[in-house]
Amino acid sequence: MVTDPIADFLTRIRNAQMAGHRVVDIPASNLKKRLTEILYAQGYILKYKFEDDNKQGVIKIALKYDPTTKQPAIQSMERVSRPGLRQYASPSQFRRVKNGLGVAILSTSKGVMTDKDAKTQNVGGEVLCYIY
Numbered sequence: 001m002v003t004d005p006i007a008d009f010l011t012r013i014r015n016a017q018m019a020g021h022r023v024v025d026i027p028a029s030n031l032k033k034r035l036t037e038i039l040y041a042q043g044y045i046l047k048y049k050f051e052d053d054n055k056q057g058v059i060k061i062a063l064k065y066d067p068t069t070k071q072p073a074i075q076s077m078e079r080v081s082r083p084g085l086r087q088y089a090s091p092s093q094f095r096r097v098k099n100g101l102g103v104a105i106l107s108t109s110k111g112v113m114t115d116k117d118a119k120t121q122n123v124g125g126e127v128l129c130y131i132y
């Protein structure tokens with residue numbers, strides 16, 4: 001049983017990239033689906049597909065690599081808030097990830113969104129992870 005599904009999500013993607021896989025399968029949940037949609041919108045993955053298998057469901061993610069150097073598009077994924085130590089931030093406390101090149105993903109009262117979206121809507125929340 002997984003106690004931290006977000007860390008499991010990030011680790012599965014990280015491991016698949018290190019092994020050079022093109023597609024990774026992840027057990028689905030609504031939070032993981034939203035994280036996948038954000039990764040796609042920010043250009044970190046090629047495409048994704050939600051499949052229903054009459055149980056939990058599966059998210060199939062096609063990973064993105066640089067065609068010349070074969071380096072993955074996601075250089076680093078860092079889990080910030082953990083089950084044992086939650087990290088919350090208000091819009092004024094958001095820190096820039098990689099000087100604005102990366103993105104922080106937050107869970108707010110208005111849903112899961114990036115730090116830029118949360119700042120424009122002036123909402124704070126739990127900082128889930130940093131991706132760049």
